[in-house]
Amino acid sequence: xxxxxxxxxxxxxYLLDKLKPxxxxxxxxxxxxxxxxxxxxxxxxxxxxxxxxxxxxENPGNACEHxxxxxxxWRRLLARLRR
Amino acid sequence: MTRMIKEDKxxxxxxxVLQYRPVISFRVRKALGSSNPDWEDVVNEILTQxxxxxxxxxxRGESSIGTFLxxxxxxxxxDYIRQKTRVLKHAPEPxxxxxxxxxxxxxxxxxxxxxxxxxxxxxxxxxxxxxYYKELSREEVARTLDISPRRVSERVNYALKLIQKxxxx
Numbered sequence: 001x002x003x004x005x006x007x008x009x010x011x012x013x014y015l016l017d018k019l020k021p022x023x024x025x026x027x028x029x030x031x032x033x034x035x036x037x038x039x040x041x042x043x044x045x046x047x048x049x050x051x052x053x054x055x056x057x058e059n060p061g062n063a064c065e066h067x068x069x070x071x072x073x074w075r076r077l078l079a080r081l082r083r
Numbered sequence: 084m085t086r087m088i089k090e091d092k093x094x095x096x097x098x099x100v101l102q103y104r105p106v107i108s109f110r111v112r113k114a115l116g117s118s119n120p121d122w123e124d125v126v127n128e129i130l131t132q133x134x135x136x137x138x139x140x141x142x143r144g145e146s147s148i149g150t151f152l153x154x155x156x157x158x159x160x161x162d163y164i165r166q167k168t169r170v171l172k173h174a175p176e177p178x179x180x181x182x183x184x185x186x187x188x189x190x191x192x193x194x195x196x197x198x199x200x201x202x203x204x205x206x207x208x209x210x211x212x213x214x215y216y217k218e219l220s221r222e223e224v225a226r227t228l229d230i231s232p233r234r235v236s237e238r239v240n241y242a243l244k245l246i247q248k249x250x251x252x
Contacts, residue, residue: 012214012239016215016218018218018220028110028153028157029150029153031106032103032106032110032149032150032152032153032156033147033149033150033153038105038106038109041109042105042109043247044243044247045109046189046192046250047192047196047243047246047247047250048215050189050192050193050196050197051196051200051211051215051216052215052216052218056193056196056197056200057200057208057211057212057215057216058216
């Protein structure tokens, strides 16, 4: 089994239904012949489904501090420099 | 795989085709929805059709068996959706019955995932929240958190590895 496959980066997009139709079809054909990508896809699929639907990440108050915390001084400075 | 079928004529085609049951099931469930009770019947029809085509010589090994099965699977999914669209015009769909054993296993895995997520540092949870829950692109997450897209991937991969490790146990 290969350690990496150049189609691997499409797995997340496929699971989140974000691929273009032509990329989606290409990736579907690919994972029928690539046990490495299929193993990754199968394992990630349920986890992504849980993260999306089961309320595990639902509470932004706990889950997402960026909504509430002020960025550090350095971050603010860097952001200003980039403008 | 193709070679295996060509060389070993005595091996029943069922053996080669059945190895693809997980991948065909995955594709069918993704297309039909995993709570659709018809998915298993559709998978069995695809497998039966594939074996029949191999036995009749319709599959001559010009493509790989994976590609051959992908084609049969895609066609069957399209047919199923067409049939259902026709049926749904006349009658509402009955509610699906989830398998209680599968449901229990899924709930257990959800609990394990939740445990890992709750133990993550906020910087990892933030990325998971924005990427998987809010479904922002990698670049959008990077802009929101003021980090590089590469850093987003690193954080997602790190968090997923921890989750996968916990779920595999």
